[in-house]
Amino acid sequence: MTIIASLRGLERGFANGVKALGPIDLDIREGEFLSLLGPSGCGKSTALRVIAGLLAPSSGTLTFPNGRPRIGYVFQDPTLMPWATARENVRLPPELEGLKRAESDTIADAALARVGLSDFAGAFPRALSGGMRMRVSIARALAGRPRLLLMDEPFAALDEINRDALNEDLLKLWRQDGLTIVFVTHSVYESAFLSTRIVTLTQRQGRIASELALASPDDRTSEWRMTPQFADTARQVSRALRASVTVAA
Amino acid sequence: MNPRSLRTLLPLALGIAVLMLWEGLVRAYEVPRFVLPAPSAIWDALIADLPSLMGSLWVTFRITLIAFALAVVTGVALAILFSQSRTVEMMLYPYAVVLQVTPVVAIAPLIVIWVGFERINLALLILAWIVAFFPILSNTTLGLRSADHNLVDLFRLHGASRLQILKRLRLPSALPHLLNGMKTSGGLALIGTVVAEYGAGSGTATGLAWRIIEAGNRLQIARMFAALLLLALLGIAIFFALALLEYWVLRQWHESAVTQEK
Numbered sequence A: 001m002t003i004i005a006s007l008r009g010l011e012r013g014f015a016n017g018v019k020a021l022g023p024i025d026l027d028i029r030e031g032e033f034l035s036l037l038g039p040s041g042c043g044k045s046t047a048l049r050v051i052a053g054l055l056a057p058s059s060g061t062l063t064f065p066n067g068r069p070r071i072g073y074v075f076q077d078p079t080l081m082p083w084a085t086a087r088e089n090v091r092l093p094p095e096l097e098g099l100k101r102a103e104s105d106t107i108a109d110a111a112l113a114r115v116g117l118s119d120f121a122g123a124f125p126r127a128l129s130g131g132m133r134m135r136v137s138i139a140r141a142l143a144g145r146p147r148l149l150l151m152d153e154p155f156a157a158l159d160e161i162n163r164d165a166l167n168e169d170l171l172k173l174w175r176q177d178g179l180t181i182v183f184v185t186h187s188v189y190e191s192a193f194l195s196t197r198i199v200t201l202t203q204r205q206g207r208i209a210s211e212l213a214l215a216s217p218d219d220r221t222s223e224w225r226m227t228p229q230f231a232d233t234a235r236q237v238s239r240a241l242r243a244s245v246t247v248a249a
Numbered sequence B: 001m002n003p004r005s006l007r008t009l010l011p012l013a014l015g016i017a018v019l020m021l022w023e024g025l026v027r028a029y030e031v032p033r034f035v036l037p038a039p040s041a042i043w044d045a046l047i048a049d050l051p052s053l054m055g056s057l058w059v060t061f062r063i064t065l066i067a068f069a070l071a072v073v074t075g076v077a078l079a080i081l082f083s084q085s086r087t088v089e090m091m092l093y094p095y096a097v098v099l100q101v102t103p104v105v106a107i108a109p110l111i112v113i114w115v116g117f118e119r120i121n122l123a124l125l126i127l128a129w130i131v132a133f134f135p136i137l138s139n140t141t142l143g144l145r146s147a148d149h150n151l152v153d154l155f156r157l158h159g160a161s162r163l164q165i166l167k168r169l170r171l172p173s174a175l176p177h178l179l180n181g182m183k184t185s186g187g188l189a190l191i192g193t194v195v196a197e198y199g200a201g202s203g204t205a206t207g208l209a210w211r212i213i214e215a216g217n218r219l220q221i222a223r224m225f226a227a228l229l230l231l232a233l234l235g236i237a238i239f240f241a242l243a244l245l246e247y248w249v250l251r252q253w254h255e256s257a258v259t260q261e262k
């Protein structure tokens, strides 16, 4: 099994004395859908930011055994530039990379098509619904042609119908591109539906509390949510989460 | 009647009523012209002196406009410098504040002496610039800093340079703040010009403020009112022009422009 990123004894504190994360040891495996599950404030965002290279660890190491992969990042809020159209937002990564305008546009339009927003390429963010904005945000991450996609509670602010639809679409993208996804959430059902593996974090100082490999079928669709197997999985995840929170308390 | 036309009609009706009352009272009690001239007398003075008043209006307007343009250019440039170097900001910002809090009337005589009475317009320009500059600097500085932290991270993740982050993220983020600062600064540039003219206190200045002083010295109160009216109209025109510019630039995307539409 190929390891795409490896965290060893990794910790991150802040100047104000808050020890936000770790120490944790974690291998991120190529092609997996890994969820980081934990209560808010436990250091999930910090973990993603360290993996993305936006924060340096205070101690421990982060290594990429096969070289640093292309990384995409999706935030909890769509985080779009309000003065730019959907297309202009989505073509940001290729443009920053130095690709020509025409090439960037081609990539952006393809990415928008994949999230079902071809007709809205010229729309400004304020004209789009919350779910559509999040789709633009995902398209922007795709436009960076990532191998590793980091997502920080991307659907937390959406209503359930939008969230379920986006969950299913995300799985499709993950399968089609052979992506590796690290997905931060505090939702048991979301992580149970999406993940191939779940890591729960402790309440304080974000250490790994438990690890759960899920044996879900590859083609998880809305049908899967209705099965007893899914209910079992969710129960299992819920129990693990509860245990990891009480351990720390 | 819809609220929009009420918004225009109500103040208009009040204005006309006050003018009529004013005219009536002045006539009824035969108030002397050098105490309070009737609106009709002010109108007559305005028409009679229109050529010289318009000349003065132009002088005041030109100084205001140039001072404002200079304030925008230098304010934005300094704000950009601040955003790139914390050291420069810490070094210079206190002096910008000192410049801001010192009343312009107090500096006016000094600047006039330094620049020289023969170049009085340059002195006025400098004084108006001092007043108009600060809102641009502070608003733009705030705006450049207000860029979404996550977007900054995203730019960094995709390898953007500082210059790219400035040009493509910080400057657009600062635009609403800058436009807002411009609304304040445009009005201040006019105030600065007028106050500086008073402060300069010499007959070499030929703007509207000087017309007011001159007419006051001769007890031509109607003429004072006429000049005052032109000043007020200029102030209103500047404000509306800048508000329009703000709306026009931001109508695509900014929240404050959006809520107006609802």
Ligand SMILES: Nc1ncnc2c1ncn2[C@@H]1O[C@H](COP(=O)(O)OP(=O)(O)O)[C@@H](O)[C@H]1O
Residues within 6 Å of the ligand: A014, A015, A016, A018, A019, A020, A038, A039, A040, A041, A042, A043, A044, A045, A046, A047
């Ligand atoms: N830049 C920062 N400076 C100081 N403390 C921070 C900073 N970022 C996060 N923290 C603190 O670190 C802890 C973990 O934060 P975070 O990683 O955002 O948690 P989560 O994403 O799980 O909600 C919190 O207590 C938070 O207040």
Ligand SMILES: [Mg+2]
Residues within 6 Å of the ligand: A041, A044, A045, A046, A152
């Ligand atoms: Mg978080």
